[in-house]
Amino acid sequence: MSGQPTPTAFTRHTGAKVPLICGAMYPCSNPELIAAVSAAGGLGVVQPLSMIYVYKRDLRAGLREIKRVTDGPIGFNAIVEKSSKVYEDRMRKWVDVALDEGVRFFVTALGNPRWVVDAVHAVGGVVYHDVTERKWAQKALDGGVDGLICVNRRAGGHAGNQDPRALYESLADLGVPLVCAGGIGDERRFVEALDIGYAAVQLGTRFIASDECLAHNDYKRAIVGAKADDIVLSERISGVPVAVIETEYVRAIGTKAGPVARRLLKHPKAKHWMRAFYSLRSLWQLKNASLEGTSYKNYFQAGRSVDGIDAVEPAGTIVARYAAALVEAQTQPASPAKAGPAE
Template sequence: MNVKELAGQLEIPLILAPMFLVSTPAMTLAACSEGLLGSFPAHGTRTPEVFEEWLIETTEGLERLRGESDGKMIAPFAVNLVVHPSNPRMEGDLEKCIKYRVPVVLTSKGAPPDAVARIHDYGGVVLHDVANRRHAEKALEAGVDGVVAVTAGAGGHTGTINPFALMNEIRRIHDGPIALAGGMTTGRDVLAAQVMGADFAYVGTRFIATAESSAPFGQKQMIVDSIATDIFFSASVDGAPANWLTKSLSAAGIDLDVLRTTRPGKVIAAAETHKRWKDIWTAGHGVGNIDDIPTTAELCRRLKAEYRAAALHPISNDVIDQMAQPSG
């Protein structure tokens, strides 16, 4: 399968981002059942054996859905694979992706050409997370099919560059597939990402607050109760730039003023922090547009309806021409 074929298997160009300790096979299958690309991270499972169980559950679930579809579009799924040498599970998890012929592999933290080639050998598609132009150049040199542009405002580990700026920089070096990530919560946002030049929208935070999400209820409710200014950006918690729910940091006893001047990684290195890590939660800038906790399927249907409604009412050429005329 190539990326063009992938796009043809989706009702709208939306990828449900893989989220650590949030994504589940149930969420993935619910998204796929609505024609959207569901996903989960390999490292989100406790052991390689559990990862294989998830792969079996997902592949068998998709076979069942396709058998019952009666012509309804059922999307493929994706797995996020951390391909950095520091990941001790990388080789084994890659072997499982190959064994189960995972249609789309979302690679991150390194782009080894041999891993990309092995995924391509069975017909898989590789999209790689990037946060700047140099990351994109290295990934493309490794042979990936496309990139995920992680921009400022994305939940969890995030980029720091404005989405317009990063999209334009990557488009200068790459005319192939780009998925845009960062702060999107509606179907209109998906259409806007396409107008900006993206092929797919990569949506995560909006799906944390869903019934199938494995996030604790407190995190889901905190997202519902938060707005964009309740998101705290810091690289000091685990050593990488990330967006955190401010209220969860405060509830864990972390002094935000101290955190602002703490060197990267020092907080998570503290032994006492490990015990409360499960209560320190991430989210992106789109939280201010989230006010309920629907099922994944309900949310997917809402996003599709919003996307189609927005597509029916584009700015007309007449309006563009009128706006381009000099005033007076």
């Protein structure tokens, strides 16, 4: 690649050379993948449950392992929901470890990010928050965050319900960097998202289909072989719609939660216990499917970005190709606006 992409608000915030994030994924965020993305100029994000419980690393040791491979910036994913006091206490300790090890970019989700913001800002770091619509964006900004990860309807996992352009336009006046999350499986959509006005793009599914990701080859083959129409929303993992590949197993069991589960999820008291049950079960199911393949007949999370993924490649190659496409687009003469990019 000749030259570097033009800096954005995101790259100025983080020190990354390419406005590209390898999003935190349970259970697919292994240290080798995070290190490879950051070494190539992007920014890999640590998912602590994956680091500790899937890949059996002590968190501090895992962070140091990544830093031995690259001196590029890395991020840390802090889920800040308050459904479990034990989990919240652990997350506070994990954030302290990450800060102590020099991490300065944090992505929060599912709750009030204020305590993370206060801790991170105290050492000069920045916090972005996952949002799917404006009301959550405003709550996150009230909590002091510096940017927003804008999760659209093409994302894997818990997707939003708006197209990338519509979501951007609904948030563009908030005055903070916006990151496009969902549906980016090739260089064209990457460049188009930045043309819309996003300061960076977050990829997940694309990096599962990489050499460094330790997901089972069955999972990677399923991503390479899938098309956007093969992605369905299943309520059977966590009680709310999650984007997965429609495998034979998914077709056989359906995508709707059972009638008893639906009633319990709406009950003012029972819903908390039901969500905890779903959370624990999903951790087990997704881990087994990722590491052991289709023999477990479980779920492969993926987004509609599968449309642009046709091979398993080194993570560094992916980052370099995206960066080169962006540099080329930025050095071309201005052209009339394209109709409906990244929709």
